[in-house]
Amino acid sequence: MTAERYHLGLGESGRLKLRATALLAEGGSERAFEAAALLHDAARAEARALLTLEHPTPEVRLASAIEQCACLVEGLDPVLASRAWGQVLEAAGRVPEPLSVSMLTRLKPRYFRLESAFGGALRKSPLVARHSGSLELLRGRERQRYVREAGLLLARFPGTPWLWWVSCRIEHLQGRPRAAWDAIQRACRLEPDNGHYDAVRLWLMPRVVPPKQVDAYLSEAYAGIHHASPEVCLVYALNEMELVRRGPSAGTPRLERAFEAVLQGRSRVPAESAIGQYLRAAWFLLSEQLKGGEPTIDLLYRAGLGDLIVASPVATRKDPFRLLSQQVTQVITRHAA
Structure with a gap:
């Protein structure tokens, strides 16, 4: 049964690769992105397939690492491919050198x-x-040049x-x-397990979706709060708190959900870290x-944010929620994952 699940996982990866190849043959920037996303999906399918095996051999582990890295290489993702290459090297070290050299023949020059x-x-x-x-x-011109450089890289x-x-x-x-929402949606499509990108998306959400849809998005986020990243838990809580400030509708249930999200987030992050x-402040x-x-x-x-307070204009100190929310916004939106 284990071997069957493993081969099913490999089959899923293979189908995703074929779909990506077909899209690339059609050409165009939209199809190129979708093909890249499918190849990222294929890499994750390879990783899931390996997890179905109780005791995979070193050779099987290396073969899986090679396929995952190859998908990311073909998916034009040098950043995640570099991390996958590290896993390839780690797996290769557990296989006799003549065999590992042979298995890496195709991937190594491509990577x-x-x-x-x-x-x-x-x-x-x-x-x-330098300035990400x-x-x-x-x-002025420097920012314009930055925008041009980013566009060419993308x-x-x-x-x-x-x-x-x-x-x-x-x-x-x-x-x-x-447009910012569309861009972060694509980042999340390529790397759905990145909690930082997910937090940025959740922060942007109330700013771009119709008010009637905000609760639907928040409900979806809350449904996964027990395994969400600390950043997502924090942004979710701040969103609910902001809605309570705007009107009394369902105030207590919103605050209770926000409190649960904060508890979940605090359980997954060192107390002394910024997040x-x-x-703790939100708590x-x-x-x-x-x-x-x-x-x-x-x-x-009391939450340890005295430095934030003393560096803020006196007028802003009357509203602790707004001060906290503004600081979280800067951290979430300015720093890469």
């Missing part, structure tokens, strides 16, 4: 061609390489989720939330609200 092409492209895109987390600091490597995150930031700063401190604010009290700035001090 290094992609790595070299990406490295060359980055050298021609110095602003993207500080785009706000660029002005055209060459449309399977790279990090570049779609860069595109999301550009669109957001240029006041195009819908851990923000979750203090929600606890006070659920008791019927009015949260004060002292709660942020």
Whole structure:
């Protein structure tokens, strides 16, 4: 039965690769992206197939690692392919050298061609390489050049989720939330297990979807809150808290769901980390609200965010939720995963 599930998983990967190949043959940027997404799906199918085996041999592990890396190489994702290449090298070290050399014959030159092409492209895109987390600091011609560099990189490597995150930031700063939403959707399509991208998508959601659909998105997010990343738990809670501030409708249930999300997030992150401190602050604010009290700035001090308070304008210190929300927005939207 185990072997059967394993071969079914390999069959799923094979079908995804065939569909990707057909799309690439048709040409066009949209089909190129969809093909890249299918190849990423195929890599994950290969990984799932390996997990169905109780005791895979070193040779099987290496073969799986090679296929996963090859899918990401063909999917034009040098970033995730580089991580997969590391897994290939780790698996190859457990196989006799003559066999590992033979098994790597096809992948090795393909991987290094992609790595070299990406490295060359980055050298021609110095602003993207240096300022991916500080785009706000660029002005005028420098920002225009950054946008051009990012566009050229994305055209060459449309399977790279990090570049779609860069595109999301550009669109957001240029006041195009819908385009930013589309870009982060693509990043999540390519790397659905990346909690940071998912958190950015959840943060953007109320800004782009019709108000009547916001609750549907939040319900979907809450359904998966027990295995969501700490960032997603935090953004979900802040979204629910913001809706309570706008109107009393279903206030207590919203706060209770937000509180559960915060508890889930705190269980998965070190308390001393930045996200851990923000979750603790949200926990203090929600606890006070659920008791019927009015949260004060002292709660942020107690959460360890005194440095945030003293660096903020005095006028903003009257609203601890807004201060926390603005800080989380900066961390979520400015820093890469």
